[in-house]
Amino acid sequence: MKRNLLVPIVVLAALALMVWAGVTNYRHRKQQQAQMQKMEAVLIPNPPAASDEAPYRSPLEGKPAPDFTLEDLSGKKVSLASLKGKAVIVDFWATWCAPCKVEIPWFAKFHDQYSAQGLEILGVYADELDKDNLVKEKADIAKFMTDMHMNYPVLLGGDGIAKPYGGIDALPTTFFIDRNGKVVASTLGLVGRDEIEANIKKALASGASS
Amino acid sequence: MKNLSMILPAVCVLLAASASTQQLPWQGKGGSADKDHQSVRYLFPEQVTVTANKPATVELHFRIADGLHVNSHTPHEKSFIRTDLVLAEPSGVKIPAVDFPPGSDYSFAVNPSEKLSVYTGEFVLVAHLTAQPGEHLLEGALRYQACDSTSCYPPRKLPVAVSVIAR
Numbered sequence: 001m002k003r004n005l006l007v008p009i010v011v012l013a014a015l016a017l018m019v020w021a022g023v024t025n026y027r028h029r030k031q032q033q034a035q036m037q038k039m040e041a042v043l044i045p046n047p048p049a050a051s052d053e054a055p056y057r058s059p060l061e062g063k064p065a066p067d068f069t070l071e072d073l074s075g076k077k078v079s080l081a082s083l084k085g086k087a088v089i090v091d092f093w094a095t096w097c098a099p100c101k102v103e104i105p106w107f108a109k110f111h112d113q114y115s116a117q118g119l120e121i122l123g124v125y126a127d128e129l130d131k132d133n134l135v136k137e138k139a140d141i142a143k144f145m146t147d148m149h150m151n152y153p154v155l156l157g158g159d160g161i162a163k164p165y166g167g168i169d170a171l172p173t174t175f176f177i178d179r180n181g182k183v184v185a186s187t188l189g190l191v192g193r194d195e196i197e198a199n200i201k202k203a204l205a206s207g208a209s210s
Numbered sequence: 211m212k213n214l215s216m217i218l219p220a221v222c223v224l225l226a227a228s229a230s231t232q233q234l235p236w237q238g239k240g241g242s243a244d245k246d247h248q249s250v251r252y253l254f255p256e257q258v259t260v261t262a263n264k265p266a267t268v269e270l271h272f273r274i275a276d277g278l279h280v281n282s283h284t285p286h287e288k289s290f291i292r293t294d295l296v297l298a299e300p301s302g303v304k305i306p307a308v309d310f311p312p313g314s315d316y317s318f319a320v321n322p323s324e325k326l327s328v329y330t331g332e333f334v335l336v337a338h339l340t341a342q343p344g345e346h347l348l349e350g351a352l353r354y355q356a357c358d359s360t361s362c363y364p365p366r367k368l369p370v371a372v373s374v375i376a377r
Contacts, residue, residue: 098326098362127364188360192320
């Protein structure tokens with residue numbers, strides 16, 4: 001009799017254990033899934049497909065470009081205000097930025113083509129320089145400029161003026177400023193050469209002539 | 211995994227003793243560890259068990275957010291920031307090497323002739339280690355620089371921690 005009772009009790013206990021293990025496992029998996037979803041939420045969101053993408057428009061467009069004074073590689077100070085009367089491209093870039101490398105030769109050619117009409121290009125180095133390694137970092141930038149035939153000044157300390165320019169979260173970010181110092185166009189990321197040239201013409205055409 | 215190239219100097223190994231008093235690898239210069247702006251996520255493992263005092267390998271799995279890529283460990287251009295793993299070597303653990311997978315070719319639509327060497331999606335690094343008996347905590351950081359199809363984001367450091375149980 002005792003044995004007859006013991007068998008179903010053991011079977012029931014085993015079944016109960018299996019159900020408990022199943023429920024626990026299910027809950028654990030759910031928790032893990034929730035954790036994974038939470039982790040995914042901190043990733044940078046997917047960029048929209050090209051067809052859905054609205055053209056970038058900086059809030060600065062139509063407003064005066066924030067003034068700045070930065071040093072070039074030789075230590076010479078250059079201010080945006082000193083270029084009033086000229087159309088200015090302010091291009092935030094870095095040596096590690098592959099799309100910047102595509103645009104830079106275009107800027108060099110546009111500089112040759114339009115400087116007589118009053119175009120100035122300022123390549124603003126966006127990355128913070130390592131103060132303990134400044135000489136080497138400057139030498140690397142200088143070599144990059146030579147290799148890329150950059151015929152316009154590169155200014156250091158771009159990280160310090162990123163905020164007034166709306167926060168430079170990605171490179172390249174480029175502002176096209178007219179002769180009165182007003183931002184007439186802006187681009188984020190690599191855009192076509194034609195778009196850049198159209199923005200240059202817009203900047204040259206707007207504002208008072210020098 | 212078969213094509214993984216072993217690059218001995220790839221991993222910068224620091225002594226645990228000095229790590230405790232100096233900046234940890236992901237706290238130094240060369241990229242923020244801001245967790246809210248990471249383009250890469252460390253997937254697993256959080257814990258591994260290896261045979262004590264025998265060479266072992268640990269596969270570290272990472273995932274890059276959709277639509278983004280990071281430079282491989284061997285970018286074609288010297289000025290580009292390569293993906294690297296910096297690990298502190300705790301007492302009782304030796305990490306002689308980390309294998310990095312080869313990159314895939316990638317080019318921007320407006321400049322198809324220039325090829326970049328990148329990782330996309332999930333990628334796996336293989337750490338070679340030998341551990342003395344006991345439980346050890348491997349801590350380090352993945353340094354990477356991500357871009358999408360038109361723009362690039364600042365370099366980042368992603369903290370990585372793996373508990374190693376050696377029996």
